[in-house]
Amino acid sequence: MSVQEPSRQETATASKSPGSLSIERCTGEQASKLFYSWALSEHWNPSTNGEDIKEVFHKADPQGFFFGKIHENGKDETVSIISGVRYGEDQAWIGFYIASPNHRGRGYGLETFRQALEHVGHDRASVGLDGVMAQVDNYKKSGFTEIGWQNERRHGSITGLVENSERDLVEKIAKGEFPGLVLLQDDQVDLDQLPGIEERFSGLKRPGFVKDWALFHAHHPEQHRFGVAFLSTDGTKDEKRGKPIVLGYGCVRPAVSSYRVGPLYATTPEIAKLLLVKLASEVILAEKSKPCGVSLQFDVDVPNSNKEAIKIFDDLGWNDTFPCLRMWKGKVPKHDVNGVFAVGTLEVG
Known part of the structure; x- marks a missing residue:
């Protein structure tokens, strides 16, 4: 749906009740x-x-x-x-x-x-939200009766990931042993493939947002925002544009008390871990060059029904610090949660 920026602040058509609202x-x-x-x-x-x-x-x-x-x-x-x-x-x-x-x-x-x-x-047909657990019953009363999955917010150290638990993987990435692992701004990345990846794994159909979100992360490394992708290296190409198939991608951005990862989509858990570690490595390099004052921690909102994703964060020792429920009014969009290793955002899906 195409929408236009209002030319002025508009008063919505809602009733003025209760009270003087x-x-x-x-x-x-x-x-x-x-x-x-x-x-x-x-x-x-x-x-x-x-x-x-x-x-x-x-x-x-x-x-x-x-x-x-x-x-x-x-x-x-x-x-x-x-x-x-x-x-x-x-x-x-x-x-x-x-x-x-x-x-x-x-x-x-x-x-x-x-x-x-x-x-x-x-x-x-489908209206979604991520509800805090204390408000789930209230959302159900408003028609949000269908459940997509429960998110867990896994919290862990970026420095610990790069320098300790995945140090060997970081060194292999630095040596170029994974040629399919690139930054989102790489010329070989076909951004037009990203909306289809999100629709496949999360069920959300929003191509304009997906590409805007990717560009928001890909072109401002000076603001410590990064996007990475994993591309096919077996010669497989997209039929329309002749570029490699995107097998996964992820984004990270600085927030108030940590760095937030999202989305993180991947066809395999191995690719998901590579993307996560690559994002962490980019953050560490940026912080060494010019610290931005954000704690070197990752927060990752991951569906707990993706068992492979949960295993990754369990193995890292990252605890669940904030659960919430992905709820729908109407039907739950068709999706494959096994490709969701982090949701895009809780605020807008």
């Missing part, structure tokens, strides 16, 4: 500041300065970011935020659902949530 759409600049600061206050570990919100998330659906405000004691106060991002004609994603702690229990959050559902459309 009004719900408005955010511009990209508003969203990057407001959604980042609120995610930070909730300890969600958002990407540095909300750059992904402004440059990629909001662009995916410029009409899908909302905030609720009330007028009390002679002034306006923001009391809720949410995003409802439409992907094509039949999918959407609900995220950034936060109500102000000072105003919870007054119905403002729920009314804003309803506005996001209204925006994405009640006839949409």
